[in-house]
Amino acid sequence: MTVTKGALAGPIVAIVLAWACTPTPSEVMIDSLDSGGSDSTSTGGPSTVDGSTGEDTGPPVGSVCGDGVIEGEETCDLGPDNGTGDYCRADCQSNVCGDGYHGPGEACDDGNTNNEDDCTNSCGLASCGDNVVQPGEECDEGAGNSDTGACLPSCIAASCGDQHIQAGVEVCDSDDVAGATCGSQGFDGGTLVCGEDCTTFDTSSCYVCGNGVAEASEECDMADFDGLSCADYAPGGSTPSGSLSCTLGCTVDSSACTFCGDSVVEGSEQCDMANLDMQSCTSVGGGFTGGTLSCSASCMFNTSGCTTCGNGVLETGEDCDSGMLGGATCISEGFDGGMLGCNNGSCTFNTNNCTTCGDNMQEGSEFCDGTDVNGLTCDTLSPMYDGGMLGCLGDCSDYDPSGCCLAVNQNCTANGDCCTDQCDVGGTNQCFCGGNNAPCTVDENCCSGSCGMMTANECDP
Numbered sequence: 001m002t003v004t005k006g007a008l009a010g011p012i013v014a015i016v017l018a019w020a021c022t023p024t025p026s027e028v029m030i031d032s033l034d035s036g037g038s039d040s041t042s043t044g045g046p047s048t049v050d051g052s053t054g055e056d057t058g059p060p061v062g063s064v065c066g067d068g069v070i071e072g073e074e075t076c077d078l079g080p081d082n083g084t085g086d087y088c089r090a091d092c093q094s095n096v097c098g099d100g101y102h103g104p105g106e107a108c109d110d111g112n113t114n115n116e117d118d119c120t121n122s123c124g125l126a127s128c129g130d131n132v133v134q135p136g137e138e139c140d141e142g143a144g145n146s147d148t149g150a151c152l153p154s155c156i157a158a159s160c161g162d163q164h165i166q167a168g169v170e171v172c173d174s175d176d177v178a179g180a181t182c183g184s185q186g187f188d189g190g191t192l193v194c195g196e197d198c199t200t201f202d203t204s205s206c207y208v209c210g211n212g213v214a215e216a217s218e219e220c221d222m223a224d225f226d227g228l229s230c231a232d233y234a235p236g237g238s239t240p241s242g243s244l245s246c247t248l249g250c251t252v253d254s255s256a257c258t259f260c261g262d263s264v265v266e267g268s269e270q271c272d273m274a275n276l277d278m279q280s281c282t283s284v285g286g287g288f289t290g291g292t293l294s295c296s297a298s299c300m301f302n303t304s305g306c307t308t309c310g311n312g313v314l315e316t317g318e319d320c321d322s323g324m325l326g327g328a329t330c331i332s333e334g335f336d337g338g339m340l341g342c343n344n345g346s347c348t349f350n351t352n353n354c355t356t357c358g359d360n361m362q363e364g365s366e367f368c369d370g371t372d373v374n375g376l377t378c379d380t381l382s383p384m385y386d387g388g389m390l391g392c393l394g395d396c397s398d399y400d401p402s403g404c405c406l407a408v409n410q411n412c413t414a415n416g417d418c419c420t421d422q423c424d425v426g427g428t429n430q431c432f433c434g435g436n437n438a439p440c441t442v443d444e445n446c447c448s449g450s451c452g453m454m455t456a457n458e459c460d461p
Contacts, residue, residue: 065092070191076175087163087174094175095163097123097154104174105162107136107154124154160198170198182206188250190216209250220246230257238262260299271295281306290347291317309347318347330354330364338364357396368392368399378404386419406431408447420444434459 064071068079076088083090087104095103098121100111106123115121120128127134131142139151148167150158158166163174172178172194180201182190190206207216214226223246230240233254238261245253258267265277273295281288284301291306307315314324320342330338333349336357341350353364360370368374373392378385381399386407391400405419406412410431412423418431421444433447434440438459440451446459453460 065090087161097121103163104159105152105154105156105164107138107156120154122153124152124156128153128155160196165198172201173198177201189218207250209248214250218250219252220244221250222246225252228252230254230259233257234259235262242267258299260297265299269299270301272299276301289345291315307347309345319349321347325349338366355396357394362396366396369396373399383407384410388419408433420446436461 065074065077066079066082068077070077070092074092075094076082077092078086078088082088082092083101085102085104087095089095089099089101089103093099095101095106097106097109098111098113100109102109107125107128108119109123110117110119113121118126120126122128125134125136128137128140129142129145131140133140133155137155138157139145140155141149141151145151145153145155147153147164150166152158152162152164156162158164158169160170161174163176165171165173165176165178172180174194177192177194180192182188182192182203182205185192185201185203185206187203187206188209190203192206193202193204195202205216207218207221209218209221212222212224214221214224218226220226220228225244225246228244230242230244233244233252234240234257238259240257240259242257245256247253256267258269260269260272263273263275265272265275271277271279276293276295279293279301281291281293281303284293284303284306286303286306287308288303288306289309291303294302294305296302305316307317309318309321312322312324314321314326320326320328322342322344325340325342328340328349330336330340330351330353333340333351333354335351335354338351338354340354341352342348343350355364355366355369357366357369360372362369362372362374368376370392373390376390376399378388378390378401381390381401381404384407385401385404388401388404391403392398393400406417407419408431410418411429412418412425412431413429414425415421415423417423420431420433421442422432422434424430424432434445435447436459437455438446439457440446440459441457443449443451445451448460450460452458
């Protein structure tokens with residue numbers, strides 16, 4: 001059965017009257033279908049579109065939507081024209097049928113996939129495709145409606161900016177450049193866009209690398225860095241130096257830049273903050289023998305904390321230098337006395353001649369210490385002694401012979417003074433020993449050193 005345009009006009013007008021709206025029928029139908037209010041099966045648009053209202057909720061995270069530059073995850077960016085009915089939504093994503101955004105080339109967009117409601121999946125009114133131009137439609141060629149024809153599947157007349165390339169009329173449309181690139185147009189790179197009339201390409205964002213002019217998306221071109229310098233690549237708090245270079249692909253190479261303060265030794269830097277590049281006072285030259293190397297604010301070595309042992313100057317980090325002890329003594333270093341010295345070459349204290357009296361260790365300038373009498377005995381200390389126990393004075397300043405006994409013929413005052421235990425008191429007042437058969441009680445009384453072996457209580461021959 002063939003239905004004429006006149007036969008359909010009555011029912012549509014009746015529907016419009018039933019809605020009791022004052023706008024034209026086409027305005028009523030388009031506004032109603034875009035809102036999705038009568039669609040109970042609506043599934044909503046993408047995550048950046050409010051499924052109940054079809055309104056954009058903002059750009060993808062991390063992009064700078066609205067600056068007129070396509071970047072990051074953006075597929076379009078028309079600046080202030082985003083989301084105003086042109087092909088780019090407010091979230092910088094290109095309009096597609098079914099996203100709930102009423103864009104160019106669409107009679108409606110309810111944001112769902114239900115093809116049986118008042119807005120088809122081709123974003124045309126339900127009547128679109130019947131070969132009759134109904135209210136809300138700009139054209140209807142029935143089966144002849146197509147994405148590349150004069151009448152789109154939405155029954156909207158093809159025009160530049162509807163995101164559909166009309167065959168034989170347009171070479172591109174909106175963000176669709178039919179697979180063309182800057183390279184296919186004779187350029188080295190960049191972003192090819194569609195011209196305002198859709199009959200030519202806009203190559204203003206394409207570039208030719210090597211012409212000495214930083215253009216379009218080039219970071220640089222030969223010596224033209226578009227105002228960039230090493231400072232633009234410096235980490236926070238660091239001081240830049242050096243210069244940029246430009247690669248054959250017109251991208252910036254900052255490898256020759258150095259950044260003093262980033263803890264990385266690079267370029268002409270000797271050091272950077274605490275990073276001394278494994279150097280020390282003894283390895284940087286200057287004849288230093290020790291001390292603490294540091295790094296200056298200009299990333300050069302600071303040797304003010306380095307020392308030169310042997311120059312006779314007491315410097316930071318040295319205990320001493322040559323005869324300069326800085327007022328230190330053995331006592332200040334925890335000893336009882338002695339002579340403090342300085343180790344040449346290391347400028348550290350030499351305590352070999354320092355002493356600690358009372359530790360039973362003869363050391364330094366001590367004569368002896370407690371039981372340590374430096375290997376001497378009463379006999380070897382002096383010929384006047386012939387035995388006994390050699391001791392040490394309490395201050396370790398000399399030997400103590402009070403435990404030694406006197407040899408024969410040494411002056412004495414009592415028998416106990418003598419090793420023979422015999423003193424000629426009142427006579428010669430000297431120690432003596434008994435000869436053969438002399439009376440004795442112990443071996444020491446006898447000159448032979450033997451008593452009573454042959455005859456009791458008489459010295460043996």
